[in-house]
Structures are given as structure tokens and as C-alpha cells.
Amino acid sequence: MTEVKVKKGESIDKALRRLKRKLDREGTLREARLRKAFEKPCNRRRRKAKEARLKIYSSFY
Numbered sequence: 001m002t003e004v005k006v007k008k009g010e011s012i013d014k015a016l017r018r019l020k021r022k023l024d025r026e027g028t029l030r031e032a033r034l035r036k037a038f039e040k041p042c043n044r045r046r047r048k049a050k051e052a053r054l055k056i057y058s059s060f061y
Contacts, residue, residue, distance in 0.1 A: 002028060 004019040006012070023029050039047075 002026060 002022055004015055004022060006015045
């Protein structure tokens with residue numbers, strides 16, 4: 001479970017921003033969105049192949 005402790009004198013907005021950044025880095029929100037609805041196995045394979053291609057091509061630039 002992701003946790004962010006509010007530092008002394010820190011505003012709640014700043015702590016929320018840190019939490020969102022941490023969740024984004026971990027990929028928690030993205031994974032939750034993907035699991036929200038059922039994804040057929042053929043579509044999952046297609047998505048993963050596309051992500052792999054994008055990852056390879058982005059390393060060239």
C-alpha cells in the first residue's frame with residue numbers, strides 16, 4: 001500500500017501532489033484503470049505487444 005506522511009508544516013495540497021506523483025511512478029492508477037473492466041486475452045496480447053514496440057522505439061530517440 002502506498003503511503004505518504006504529511007511533514008510538519010506541509011500543506012495537504014503538497015502532500016496530495018507527492019502522493020499522486022508516487023502513484024504515477026509505481027503505475028498503481030494505470031493498473032487499476034486496466035483492471036476496472038474485463039480485457040479479452042487477445043486484446044491483452046495486442047496491447048502488450050504495442051507497449052513493447054513503443055518502448056523499443058522510444059529508446060532510439
